Amino acid sequence: MATKLNTRDAKTRKRLVELADAVAAAAERGRDPHVDIPARTLSNVRYNKTKRFIEMGRNTNRRQLFNLSQAKTFMQTMLVAQGVSELIAEQKTLSIRGLFYRLKHDVKGTKEPTFEDQAECDPVIEDVEVLLNSLREELHVFADLRGGMVGNLVLVDSGDEIDCSRLGSGGYAMPSIVEPEVIQFRKCDAEFVLHVEKGTVWQRFNEDKFWRKNNCILTHGGGQPPRGVRRMLYRLHNELKLPVYCLLDNDPWGYYIYSVIKQGSINLAFESQRMAIPDARFLGIRSIDFERCGLSDSVKIALSDTDRKRAKQIAGYPWFAHKAAWQKEIKRLLDNGFKLEVEALISRDISYVTEQYTPERLKAKDWLD
């Protein structure tokens, strides 16, 4: 290991070495090697009212080598840890798909593959994340490339200084890994972040130079924002002290996206502490907007049974359950019987959403928390 590691990599590496040492020590003492992995189950997830995000409980599952039903997963866990260790040593990153291919082979002397398919590998990667208490990005593993950003922000990405106010119509493609070792903020004049759901809406805001007129940073996540986007929003919020406003569709999916940005994801609760933004605000589209904005019947999209079910589930989330405004919002959606996309505002005028709707809501501090 000639490479000099940065602090974060050195820390992750230390945890990997401790993991390996514990297994080796058990083997040397003639004990059954095992690892205790925090349980990633719904029953081990709770909403922390003080921290205001979802976090994992303390339940763990023991995974033993000398247990017929656990031996394979134990081996897979060690394989992923080894793979990650190599990535850090080589100072390279891989997609979860790439890591899968790198680790997939037949176990020596057998026709038994280490991993059957990607679906068998992904949960083990998550296991190693929680086991090491490291974000996937710290393990040098990334998922999807999606989302974009533009606005009054100068950042440094891998040594390149990038002025996000000078990126034309395309903007800055959000990388999968936006950790401080890769990306540093150099200068920020923006006063807030506006996060919109879709790239098409983002283009409308960018074309109308909303971020310039309103001095903000404009981001989108290409639908449900991938981890890189959430982590970027988190860093913008916490390091640069920028409020984050979300403009999403008026449907259960939009509510859910907001919920994940705000409180974290239920499936991956362990990342909440470095992803969730409890102070994120929901600007719209609101259920009252059909009436308030004077929209016509033609923009209504009928709620499906699944929509109704999801809306009720979301209304029951602990972080929404005690908020009268949210209960009212969701009830109104159900009473309306229809949903509204952000694009529906275009029926008023092409730039209604950028020149009236959003500035007016911001000025009136008219949002849901």
Added chain:
Amino acid sequence: MATKLNTRDAKTRKRLVELADAVAAAAERGRDPHVDIPARTLSNVRYNKTKRFIEMGRNTNRRQLFNLSQAKTFMQTMLVAQGVSELIAEQKTLSIRGLFYRLKHDVKGTKEPTFEDQAECDPVIEDVEVLLNSLREELHVFADLRGGMVGNLVLVDSGDEIDCSRLGSGGYAMPSIVEPEVIQFRKCDAEFVLHVEKGTVWQRFNEDKFWRKNNCILTHGGGQPPRGVRRMLYRLHNELKLPVYCLLDNDPWGYYIYSVIKQGSINLAFESQRMAIPDARFLGIRSIDFERCGLSDSVKIALSDTDRKRAKQIAGYPWFAHKAAWQKEIKRLLDNGFKLEVEALISRDISYVTEQYTPERLKAKDWLD
């Protein structure tokens, strides 16, 4: 109309006015107003061996106002033309979703909506494209935002100068509309374009600084490249005279992506003349690569029945049918009985694809045409 239009918009607007004049003139003369729309059917598509791309034939469908079965579509065609005309006048762009919302309303005095849903609007947008012989982008309408670029190229996007060699790990997010009025090339030192299928693979190449070491431009299309990416590749190829090499998965989907980049899309044949790149080259992954690269059985993915069927269809495309190398390539895929993703090469080594596979193929001029 106070706004001064650029040449392209003036041209499109002229066509729109001619269309409107023809309809008005017919009405004034007491004739049945109609439009003749080039038929967008498979039977009206042919492979032009000289131009080496797919083009539309001369068949048209007449759409009349005073015909019960055509009146609605006639009205929709006029609506879309009017919407596009307004976009040009206001110098704004809209997503196809946005245009749909803008045009959707109940016909005056009825409960009949102009468009039932997006699926009813999209083909009419395509009709207007072929009717006016204008690319969708020239109509100020865009679709998806996907794909990215990095490399030895300086461009100007909406007045902002962007050095694509200084964009860190994220890169330049490819806009939906990359027409010369929006994007101009200022300086290009790159000698070729490497287009890869997926963002995850693109990240591997970017991290390994492939484009710097090999002096090229690196693009990806997030799977099947959207129109903006195809149009950008076309412009890089034709204006900057850069060869385009494609690195795609070894499966029928990869072949199809190559086919669309090279000869155009069968569904949207009218855009081929400004999208297709007949000289684009297929670098890999090839069916011989499993053996040639010494890959292990674990990376094989069995072909499905659909894969086999699609592979045979593609082998029958006129532009592949007479090429012995392509017939051999596809036959070998079928004989193999498995497909290979680009990521499979990672099983050899993390950077095998960027440091050996691709440079070696380029040096040996080892590609399919």
